[in-house]
Amino acid sequence: MVAISPNARVRRSPYDQATRAAGVQSFEIYNRMLMPTSYGDPVAEYWRLIEGVALWDVACERQVQITGPDAATLAQILAPRDLARCPVGQGRYVALCDHRGVLINDPVLSKLAPDRFWLSIADADIWLWARAIAAERDLDVVIEEPDVSPLAVQGPKAEAVVASLFGDWVRELGRFAFRAATLDDIPLVVARSGWSKQGGFELYLLDSRKATALWQLVMEAGRPFDIGPGSPNDVERIESGLLAFGCDTDARTNPFEVRLGRFVDLDLPDDTIGIEALRRIAAVGPVRQQLGVMLAEEAPRERAVGRFAVLAGGERIGTTTELVWSHRLRRTIGLALVDIGATPGSAVEVRLAAGIFAGTLRGLPFL
Amino acid sequence: MVAISPNARVRRSPYDQATRAAGVQSFEIYNRMLMPTSYGDPVAEYWRLIEGVALWDVACERQVQITGPDAATLAQILAPRDLARCPVGQGRYVALCDHRGVLINDPVLSKLAPDRFWLSIADADIWLWARAIAAERDLDVVIEEPDVSPLAVQGPKAEAVVASLFGDWVRELGRFAFRAATLDDIPLVVARSGWSKQGGFELYLLDSRKATALWQLVMEAGRPFDIGPGSPNDVERIESGLLAFGCDTDARTNPFEVRLGRFVDLDLPDDTIGIEALRRIAAVGPVRQQLGVMLAEEAPRERAVGRFAVLAGGERIGTTTELVWSHRLRRTIGLALVDIGATPGSAVEVRLAAGIFAGTLRGLPFL
Numbered sequence: 147m148v149a150i151s152p153n154a155r156v157r158r159s160p161y162d163q164a165t166r167a168a169g170v171q172s173f174e175i176y177n178r179m180l181m182p183t184s185y186g187d188p189v190a191e192y193w194r195l196i197e198g199v200a201l202w203d204v205a206c207e208r209q210v211q212i213t214g215p216d217a218a219t220l221a222q223i224l225a226p227r228d229l230a231r232c233p234v235g236q237g238r239y240v241a242l243c244d245h246r247g248v249l250i251n252d253p254v255l256s257k258l259a260p261d262r263f264w265l266s267i268a269d270a271d272i273w274l275w276a277r278a279i280a281a282e283r284d285l286d287v288v289i290e291e292p293d294v295s296p297l298a299v300q301g302p303k304a305e306a307v308v309a310s311l312f313g314d315w316v317r318e319l320g321r322f323a324f325r326a327a328t329l330d331d332i333p334l335v336v337a338r339s340g341w342s343k344q345g346g347f348e349l350y351l352l353d354s355r356k357a358t359a360l361w362q363l364v365m366e367a368g369r370p371f372d373i374g375p376g377s378p379n380d381v382e383r384i385e386s387g388l389l390a391f392g393c394d395t396d397a398r399t400n401p402f403e404v405r406l407g408r409f410v411d412l413d414l415p416d417d418t419i420g421i422e423a424l425r426r427i428a429a430v431g432p433v434r435q436q437l438g439v440m441l442a443e444e445a446p447r448e449r450a451v452g453r454f455a456v457l458a459g460g461e462r463i464g465t466t467t468e469l470v471w472s473h474r475l476r477r478t479i480g481l482a483l484v485d486i487g488a489t490p491g492s493a494v495e496v497r498l499a500a501g502i503f504a505g506t507l508r509g510l511p512f513l
Numbered sequence: 514m515v516a517i518s519p520n521a522r523v524r525r526s527p528y529d530q531a532t533r534a535a536g537v538q539s540f541e542i543y544n545r546m547l548m549p550t551s552y553g554d555p556v557a558e559y560w561r562l563i564e565g566v567a568l569w570d571v572a573c574e575r576q577v578q579i580t581g582p583d584a585a586t587l588a589q590i591l592a593p594r595d596l597a598r599c600p601v602g603q604g605r606y607v608a609l610c611d612h613r614g615v616l617i618n619d620p621v622l623s624k625l626a627p628d629r630f631w632l633s634i635a636d637a638d639i640w641l642w643a644r645a646i647a648a649e650r651d652l653d654v655v656i657e658e659p660d661v662s663p664l665a666v667q668g669p670k671a672e673a674v675v676a677s678l679f680g681d682w683v684r685e686l687g688r689f690a691f692r693a694a695t696l697d698d699i700p701l702v703v704a705r706s707g708w709s710k711q712g713g714f715e716l717y718l719l720d721s722r723k724a725t726a727l728w729q730l731v732m733e734a735g736r737p738f739d740i741g742p743g744s745p746n747d748v749e750r751i752e753s754g755l756l757a758f759g760c761d762t763d764a765r766t767n768p769f770e771v772r773l774g775r776f777v778d779l780d781l782p783d784d785t786i787g788i789e790a791l792r793r794i795a796a797v798g799p800v801r802q803q804l805g806v807m808l809a810e811e812a813p814r815e816r817a818v819g820r821f822a823v824l825a826g827g828e829r830i831g832t833t834t835e836l837v838w839s840h841r842l843r844r845t846i847g848l849a850l851v852d853i854g855a856t857p858g859s860a861v862e863v864r865l866a867a868g869i870f871a872g873t874l875r876g877l878p879f880l
Contacts, residue, residue, distance in 0.1 A: 147517065148516070149540065150542065151550040156541075174520055175542050180515060244648070271638035274641050275642070277612070278646055279649065281611070291764065394521075451519050451521040453521075
């Protein structure tokens with residue numbers, strides 16, 4: 147843990163009062179907002195996500211809102227994925243790239259109206275990017291950060307909790323589909339979404355003054371299902387092979403390297419940012435790939451964030467991005483960016499601070 | 514203090530080993546890098562800056578490097594300040610704005626060569642901004658984050674320390690002027706710069722592997738001057754009226770509101786980003802202004818980061834951005850964004866968590 151001194155650049159979440167009451171112990175800073183990362187018992191929090199239902203303050207998942215006559219045009223220029231058939235009420239996972247085809251974010255893009263979109267972004271100042279492109283192309287849009295504070299309900303019992311609050315219609319929502327709703331007088335948007343593979347919803351609160359009330363209502367509804375507080379879970383996300391932008395990516399990562407090629411439509415018009423570069427990269431093929439790495443049984447339980455060398459036959463073939471102890475696999479596992487020639491199943495060594503450990507490359511997801 | 518869990522998005526500084534050995538206690542996260550904020554005795558650290566010399570790890574002050582045939586063109590498009598007469602070896606403080614004239618950063622722009630510039634940025638992803646503009650205008654530049662890690666030597670005795678390391682030529686450097694140098698075999702750039710008004714230099718280390726060696730050499734040279742570790746100092750910067758981008762500014766701040774109008778040249782060509790908006794704002798005049806606020810003698814010692822209401826005659830006229838206890842003025846002082854009609858000397862009240870306190874608006878700087 148690192149002690150961070152308070153400063154005016156870092157915001158507290160609207161759910162701050164609620165998460166403190168729930169015993170939050172540590173945070174990350176994400177989009178300049180504090181995001182809870184633990185309530186003091188990481189193992190219990192993991193199993194709650196895997197077997198039950200957890201409530202996550204992910205208000206730091208800020209929205210880049212694009213509104214105006216040219217909003218749809220801008221959305222399609224920014225995202226190298228065909229949005230033509232995306233209906234209102236539906237989101238799409240998109241790989242935002244710069245003009246060189248370098249991945250700059252991987253938001254869910256939600257179409258709230260024909261002239262209104264949200265990019266639910268990973269940690270980066272995409273407002274600057276979107277405003278630069280819109281102004282340079284003379285598009286008639288307004289780009290803002292609206293008062294939207296997501297609260298995630300995640301885990302196999304999440305649907306039962308959310309259905310008990312809103313009704314059975316939520317069971318029919320497909321992945322990234324959403325609908326506006328109210329709970330008592332709290333305005334929100336209910337989406338089938340969330341950064342886990344355990345199933346769940348995100349409640350996009352539209353009035354931050356009602357954050358504590360929303361938290362309490364969900365906790366109350368979840369009591370029969372033994373709901374508890376949690377947070378985006380590194381162990382689960384690595385087991386599930388979910389990308390963490392900024393952790394698993396670096397300053398030159400393209401979507402094909404990190405398994406996002408299926409979200410790229412290369413036949414989009416040439417005015418789509420990065421599309422020409424992406425076509426070139428796709429034609430040649432990427433030089434790196436994201437794979438899993440599993441350390442040998444005798445390796446210690448290890449959490450290692452950041453870049454550690456992955457070696458094959460003594461040669462460096464890439465780096466890990468994050469290693470964790472998997473409670474289900476009972477092994478230290480992680481993600482790595484390695485040379486494109488490396489194959490799942492092959493033996494590697496990982497050079498950690500604690501020593502060099504034998505391991506095996508794995509396809510993703512692990513589970 | 515807030516406990517932050519380690520994650521791969523946040524880098525340690527190259528000076529990490531040195532600052533830990535020096536007893537660092539707390540940090541901020543700035544440009545996704547840990548920046549030390551205290552070594553355990555903030556009062557002593559303050560007086561060391563005011564009366565002696567302090568060494569600051571400000572590696573988090575990252576550089577947006579622009580190189581290539583169109584580098585000078587892009588620099589001038591990005592910065593609404595006339596750079597035509599800026600020589601190589603000189604920096605300029607610039608107010609980067611978006612197309613609406615909203616301040617998006619306040620870096621020092623250093624001209625290293627006719628085709629090579631650094632923007633030494635405050636906390637924001639200006640790489641995204643610069644890349645978007647460069648690509649949309651089809652400029653032939655490369656925009657990167659180079660291996661540059663500033664170390665600041667600040668305080669009235671800084672010049673003596675830096676001169677003892679590099680020679681008396683450093684005494685001749687004007688504000689924001691710089692020169693390449695080596696110390697033993699450590700490559701760096703020596704600049705008259707730094708985020709205090711106590712005088713000093715920044716050593717832009719060009720090889721992060723040599724960070725510990727550089728720190729030790731400066732500490733050694735500073736021993737006769739009783740040098741010690743420190744960090745950018747909120748108390749001193751508020752006394753001195755230095756702007757903290759992202760703290761004192763919000764999503765609609767323009768340069769004229771925060772005393773940066775003198776760095777804006779309104780007669781620049783129309784292709785300068787934001788210049789048309791800035792001309793309009795200048796013609797009408799800004800609606801807000803940054804002033805100091807000094808609480809009455811009986812108010813408690815207070816550090817308050819974030820927005821607290823400033824009231825005049827019971828009416829809200831703006832908000833504070835940061836309040837601190839001034840060791841020299843022996844009063845709680847701070848910065849505020851208030852209505853343009855407010856005048857220094859007038860009585861106000863500040864609504865803090867601890868209560869409502871009487872105070873007076875002040876011109877800046879305090880000292």
